[in-house]
Amino acid sequence: xxxxxxxxxxxxxxxxxxxxxxxxxxxxxxxxxxxxxxxxxxxxxxxxxxxxxxxxxxxxxxxxxxxxxxxxxxxxxxxxxxxxxxxxxxxxxxxxxxxxxxxxxxxxxxxxxxxxxxxxxxxxxxxxxxxxxxxxxxxxxxxxxxxxxxxxxxxxxxxxxxxxxxxxxxxxxxxxxxxxxxxxxxxxxxxxxxxxxxxxxxxxxxxxxxxxxxxxxxxxxxxxxxxxxxxxxxxxxxxxxxxxxxxxxxxxxxxxxxxxxxxxxxxxxxxxxxxxxxxxxxxxxxxxxxxxxxxxxxxxxxxxxxxxxxxxxxxxxxxxxxxxxxxxxxxxxxxxxxxxxxxxxxxxxxxxxxxxxxxxxxxxxxxxxxxxxxxxxxxxxxxxxxxxxxxxxxxxxxxxxxxxxxxxxxxxxxxxxxxxxxxxxxxxxxxxxxxxxxxxxxxxxxxxxxxxxxxxxxxxxxxxxxxxxxxxxxxxxxxxxxxxxxxxxxxxxxxxxxxxxxxxxxxxxxxxxxxxxxxxxxxxxxxxxxxxxxxxxxxxxxxxxxxxxxxxxxxxxxxxxxxxxxxxxxxxxxxxxxxxxxxxxxxxxxxxxxxxxxx
Amino acid sequence: xxxxxxxxxxxxxxxxxxxxxxxxxxxxxxxxxxxxxxxxxxxxxxxxxxxxxxxxxxxxxxxxxxxxxxxxxxxxxxxxxxxxxxxxxxxxxxxxxxxxxxxxxxxxxxxxxxxxxxxxxxxxxxxxxxxxxxxxxxxxxxxxxxxxxxxxxxxxxxxxxxxxxxxxxxxxxxxxxxxxxxxx
Numbered sequence: 001x002x003x004x005x006x007x008x009x010x011x012x013x014x015x016x017x018x019x020x021x022x023x024x025x026x027x028x029x030x031x032x033x034x035x036x037x038x039x040x041x042x043x044x045x046x047x048x049x050x051x052x053x054x055x056x057x058x059x060x061x062x063x064x065x066x067x068x069x070x071x072x073x074x075x076x077x078x079x080x081x082x083x084x085x086x087x088x089x090x091x092x093x094x095x096x097x098x099x100x101x102x103x104x105x106x107x108x109x110x111x112x113x114x115x116x117x118x119x120x121x122x123x124x125x126x127x128x129x130x131x132x133x134x135x136x137x138x139x140x141x142x143x144x145x146x147x148x149x150x151x152x153x154x155x156x157x158x159x160x161x162x163x164x165x166x167x168x169x170x171x172x173x174x175x176x177x178x179x180x181x182x183x184x185x186x187x188x189x190x191x192x193x194x195x196x197x198x199x200x201x202x203x204x205x206x207x208x209x210x211x212x213x214x215x216x217x218x219x220x221x222x223x224x225x226x227x228x229x230x231x232x233x234x235x236x237x238x239x240x241x242x243x244x245x246x247x248x249x250x251x252x253x254x255x256x257x258x259x260x261x262x263x264x265x266x267x268x269x270x271x272x273x274x275x276x277x278x279x280x281x282x283x284x285x286x287x288x289x290x291x292x293x294x295x296x297x298x299x300x301x302x303x304x305x306x307x308x309x310x311x312x313x314x315x316x317x318x319x320x321x322x323x324x325x326x327x328x329x330x331x332x333x334x335x336x337x338x339x340x341x342x343x344x345x346x347x348x349x350x351x352x353x354x355x356x357x358x359x360x361x362x363x364x365x366x367x368x369x370x371x372x373x374x375x376x377x378x379x380x381x382x383x384x385x386x387x388x389x390x391x392x393x394x395x396x397x398x399x400x401x402x403x404x405x406x407x408x409x410x411x412x413x414x415x416x417x418x419x420x421x422x423x424x425x426x427x428x429x430x431x432x433x434x435x436x437x438x439x440x441x442x443x444x445x446x447x448x449x450x451x452x453x454x455x456x457x458x459x460x461x462x463x464x465x466x467x468x469x470x471x472x473x474x475x476x477x478x479x480x481x482x483x484x485x486x487x488x489x490x491x492x493x494x495x496x497x498x499x500x501x502x503x504x505x506x507x508x509x510x511x512x513x514x515x516x517x518x519x520x521x522x523x524x525x526x527x528x529x530x531x532x533x534x535x536x537x538x539x540x541x542x543x544x545x546x547x548x549x550x551x552x553x554x555x556x557x558x559x560x561x562x563x564x565x566x567x568x569x570x571x572x573x574x575x576x577x578x579x580x581x582x583x584x585x586x587x588x589x590x591x592x593x594x595x596x597x598x599x
Numbered sequence: 600x601x602x603x604x605x606x607x608x609x610x611x612x613x614x615x616x617x618x619x620x621x622x623x624x625x626x627x628x629x630x631x632x633x634x635x636x637x638x639x640x641x642x643x644x645x646x647x648x649x650x651x652x653x654x655x656x657x658x659x660x661x662x663x664x665x666x667x668x669x670x671x672x673x674x675x676x677x678x679x680x681x682x683x684x685x686x687x688x689x690x691x692x693x694x695x696x697x698x699x700x701x702x703x704x705x706x707x708x709x710x711x712x713x714x715x716x717x718x719x720x721x722x723x724x725x726x727x728x729x730x731x732x733x734x735x736x737x738x739x740x741x742x743x744x745x746x747x748x749x750x751x752x753x754x755x756x757x758x759x760x761x762x763x764x765x766x767x768x769x770x771x772x773x774x775x776x777x778x779x780x781x782x783x
Contacts, residue, residue, distance in 0.1 A: 128685070128722020131693060199684070441678075441760070448724060450684020450693065455760050558692065565699040568690025568764055576690050 027337040027474055028422040029053070030345065032272045034334075037497070039538030041087045044138035044183045045417065046535075048270040049334035052419035054536035057498040058544035059597060061514045064500050064521045067595045070545065071112050073105060075590030079561045080553020082416070083138040083183065084492070084533030085592065086146070087547075088160060090540045091115060093141070094549065096590060098127055098134035098151045104163055108540045112594070116163030126152035129177045129448060131199040132555035132572070133562065137266075137415070138183030138533065142211065147191050149180035155193050155209055167214030171195070171207055177448050178202045185268040188275070188307050190217055194264020198282040198327065199573070201451030204262035204299070206279060208310060218310035222262035222281045222298045223248045229298060230310045237315050238364040239386035241295070251294040259445055260292065261285035262299035266329025266415050269347070271361060276304045276313055278347060278361065280328035286443035287325050287409075288453030290398040295320040300328045302349070304364065314364040319353055319388050323396055324377055324438070325409040326352040331417035333427065337475055339367060348474050350418050350429045352411025353388070355381055358474055370477035372470060373412030373431060374461050377405050396454070401439040408436035408458040409574065410488070410555060416531065418472075419493040419501065424515050426480055428501045429470045430489040432556075433461040434578055456574025466578060469493070469503050469511075471518060481518035487579065490556040492533040494546075502546060504530025506557055507585040510548055510593065526550035526593055529557055529586040543596050551590035552582070561588045641713035643704035657709040663740040664708045665749040673741025676734055678759045680726075682742075688764040689745040694723065697745045699773055706748075706775035712739035747772035 033048040037055025046052050059067065075081065079097040086093040092105040092112065100122055104115040127134050130151055139148035145157045145166055153172020158165055171193060172178035177200025185192045191214075194206040204222040209215065220230040229248050237243050244250070249257055263282040270277050281303060284296035301317035318328045333348040337358070346367065349357040354375040358367045369381035379389040394405045413431035420427045436458045443453025460466045465484035473480050491504035501515045506529040512522040529552030539545050553561030558572040560583050569577035641657065663669045677683060689698030704714045715735050718725030726735060744754050747770040754767035 124720050125718075125722055125724075128693060128724060130722075439760070444679050444681060446681055446729070449681040451681070452684050455688075562691055563696065563701070564691040565689065565696035567698055568688045568696070570760075570764065571687040571690025571696070572692045573687075576687070576692075 025338055026422070027335045027425045029420065030271065030273065030334055030336050033270065040089065041084065041535040041537050042141040043086075043185065044084050044140065044533060045267065045269065045331065048187060048272065050267060050269045050331050050417065051333060051422070052417060052492065052494055052533075053421050054494065054496040056496055056536050056538055056544040059496060059500055059536075059546065060498040061500060061521055063597055064512045066597050067512065067522055067546065068598055069524075070594045070596045072594070073103070073112065073592040075103070075549065075551065075592065076101070077551065077590040078588040079551070080133040080135045080557055081532045081549045081551030081590045082135045082554055083549070084535045085547045085549060086139055086141055087535065087537035088141045091160070092547070093139055093146055093160070094592060095136050095139040095148045097136050097551075097553070098122060098130070100136055100148065100150045102139065102146060102148060102158060104160075118158050118163050118165070120150050120154065120156055120168070122150040122152035122154065123174060126174045126179055129174050129197065129200055130179045130181065131197070131450070133553045133558045135181050135554055137181055140184050140186050142186040145211070147184050147186055149182065149184060149193060151179050151181065153178050153180050153195070155180070155184060155191060155214065157214060169209055169214040169216070175448050176200070176202055182265045182267070185270060185277070186211060187270040187272075187277070190307060192268050192277060194279065196263050196265035198261035198263045198265070198285055199450050199452050200448070201259035201285050201445050202261065202263060203258055204264055204282060206264045208307070220305065220310045220312070221248070222264070222303070223252070223257040223260045225249055229312060230305070231312045234306070235312045235314070236363075239316065241320065241385060241387055242297070242315050242317055247295070247297040251297045252292060253294070256292050259285065259451065260296060260299065264329065266327070267331045267417060269332040269334055270307065271334055274362065275307050276361070277307050278302060278304050278332045280330060280332065280349070282327040282329050283322050283325045286451045286453040288398060288440040288443050289321060289323050289396055290440060291443060291453060293321075296322065300326060302328060302332065302359075302364070304361070316359065316364040316366070316386065318351055318357070323394070324405060326411055328352060329415060330413060333418065333420045334361060335420065335474070348420065348427055350413050350427065350431070350472070352407070352413060353378060354407045354412035356472055356474065356477065368477050372429060372472055372479065373433060373468070374406050375412065377407065396438045396440040398440045398442060401437055403437045404435055405438055406435040406461050407432065408434035408578070409456055410434060414490070414555070416490055416492045417533070419495040421495040421515055423497060423499065425473065425475070426515070427472045427474055428493045428495050428515070429472055430491055430493045430503050431470065432467055432488040433463060433465055434458050434488065435461045436574060452573065455570050457569045458574045458578035460578065469513070471515070483513065483518055483520070487582070487585075488556050490531040490554055494534040494536060496536050498544075502534040502548070504532065504534065504548060504550070506531065506552055506579070506582060508550060510534070510550075524593070524595070527591050528552045528589045529560070529582070531557060539596070545594055545596045547592065547594045549590060549592045552586050552588055557582065559583060560586060641705070641709045643710055643714070656707065659736065660707065660709045663736040664743065665753050666740060667753045669737045669740040670744050670749065670753055671755050673737035673739070674755055674759050676738050677741055680730065680738070682738070683760070688760060697742055698770070700746065700775060702775055706743065708739050708743050711742050712736050715739060746770070746775065748775065
């Protein structure tokens with residue numbers, strides 16, 4: 001009981017913090033999409049603005065070196081663990097990779113024992129159509145229920161207290177190569193879910209399910225006729241290149257849009273003020289671009305849609321006719337920034353193609369797009385037309401190998417999200433430094449099998465470091481500091497009001513750095529490489545905790561989790577070559593680690 | 600430019616190709632009929648209660664194993680049927696590695712053929728309805744060759760792809776563990 005009293009006396013860190021933020025010259029998260037921190041962590045992005053910012057401030061650069069292990073928990077899985085733990089009022093929830101177990105741990109008891117386990121029993125065959133390891137990117141809590149997706153294409157709601165299933169809805173079809181790996185977003189009584197399978201010739205979509213019943217409210221496809229993309233009178237793209245009737249059909253060879261990818265396997269953000277959702281669309285298929293001349297709408301771009309009925313409000317195509325598998329599914333951070341003397345509602349997008357986009361979130365207008373990594377596959381972004389300027393020297397061509405394309409297929413940054421601190425105004429970007437050789441060849445469509453048509457071989461980019469953790473100033477469009485990492489940084493980031501940023505490395509180091517200057521303050525060696533999302537929460541005892549799940553895998557770590565043979569440089573769609581040394585640096589196995597300061 | 604020149608060049612090219620092909624190994628445009636089905640129930644297992652192997656190895660295995668035309672045609676199918684999408688050029692990806700020395704469901708050619716035909720529960724699709732039995736056997740012959748099992752004069756030094764993978768003729772033979780048996 002003393003614990004309860006203590007927690008009530010604990011001031012809400014973020015409440016203090018937000019009131020002291022100077023509103024004039026600083027990027028801040030919109031308050032409606034980023035409420036005060038209540039000590040919980042209920043969705044992967046932390047809030048609708050996807051800040052991954054914890055308002056807790058007990059752990060600071062001055063004391064973080066005292067951080068000590070509080071408890072651990074084995075997830076009983078050996079595949080890539082990309083999800084964050086969730087914490088809701090004294091209970092922690094973990095969603096594992098396939099077979100997608102959902103664990104509830106009791107944080108009010110010593111050692112956090114299991115409260116219940118929910119086993120959804122997805123089809124084992126789904127493992128064979130998951131392109132890049134059998135990962136799951138997270139669950140979400142809302143109104144007494146935990147929502148998550150299974151690899152075989154189901155969305156499931158489970159009662160957060162009892163662990164009993166409330167509903168389950170089958171959305172994807174593994175016969176077509178569809179899986180679901182993304183974390184849903186729950187907003188306005190709807191559960192937003194999208195499919196994966198851009199390497200299997202699926203047709204991408206996003207769907208909204210009723211939060212209470214699981215019934216489908218709307219589904220919008222990302223290719224095909226306007227009617228099915230939910231494009232109507234309200235659709236006002238900012239740039240001419242995205243305007244026209246049925247572009248989702250006309251910008252493809254006949255029928256190719258039906259197997260053209262454009263999936264939604266990343267992140268969804270939500271602005272309660274305008275009731276718009278924002279999400280990025282995945283790559284067009286197949287990778288071989290010669291088989292799909294045209295802009296390939298609406299792949300590799302960003303959609304803004306009305307939450308209530310799904311109708312499209314605007315779209316921006318980041319890379320028309322994508323050449324390099326540069327999915328645009330990365331996180332979309334909502335922020336309000338000073339711009340040309342006025343405050344502007346914007347989104348930050350550290351995108352796969354290597355540019356950091358600042359876009360007006362009401363219209364899609366690109367305010368700036370500066371490279372945050374090494375890019376030679378493009379010449380830049382034309383801010384007049386909004387169009388990516390291609391570098392034709394690097395155009396893949398069927399029957400030849402194009403060398404030294406940067407960034408490689410996983411981009412300067414892949415799915416693993418950045419964190420945004422409204423205190424420093426900086427975005428903390430965990431990312432890659434990889435280039436590739438790309439040999440295009442004809443892909444043969446057979447439903448339920450890969451539809452790629454490319455031999456790829458990746459390797460380190462300039463400098464030789466395969467990854468980096470970068471603090472980026474989104475207003476001045478420049479790096480403030482950068483930590484080079486030997487291996488690709490495949491873990492998401494966390495930043496706290498205490499002024500500490502956290503991330504993990506693929507060889508198992510969990511690191512704390514000073515959010516202002518990038519100085520490393522503390523590190524811990526986990527039993528497996530870290531690609532999971534770190535979080536911070538306030539425990540029932542009132543103390544601030546940091547939690548992360550280790551467990552190497554994902555596309556970058558498939559060489560370990562999939563027991564691949566490094567003798568073939570094209571393994572795992574070419575990623576194997578870039579991380580040939582990984583099997584000698586880490587082994588597979590999911591394990592939760594939770595840290596706090598000693599009393 | 601003379602309009603006859605390309606025609607002449609073509610004739611010379613054909614003649615040269617015909618001469619060269621004389622030295623090449625004889626290949627049948629159709630393979631000999633070797634029975635109606637792939638071994639449907641070839642066991643990937645290595646323990647047989649009571650001590651008797653559940654069935655003798657399929658006799659057709661010997662027709663395809665170590666057979667250069669079969670391996671070569673299997674190599675072509677491996678890319679065209681998208682095996683390469685999951686298993687890459689043997690290193691693995693969505694599916695397990697094939698150039699290493701571990702065989703989850705057996706490394707004998709009849710066991711590989713059975714895995715292709717029947718599928719396996721953790722993601723390997725069943726190809727029985729998509730491929731002919733002959734194609735399945737040929738694919739199995741090629742898959743078995745990826746870890747260096749056949750003799751070097753049976754495998755193709757040319758790769759089906761543009762990737763910098765090790766030519767099959769230089770592949771070191773990986774010992775086939777798990778359910779391999781010495782007589783195969």
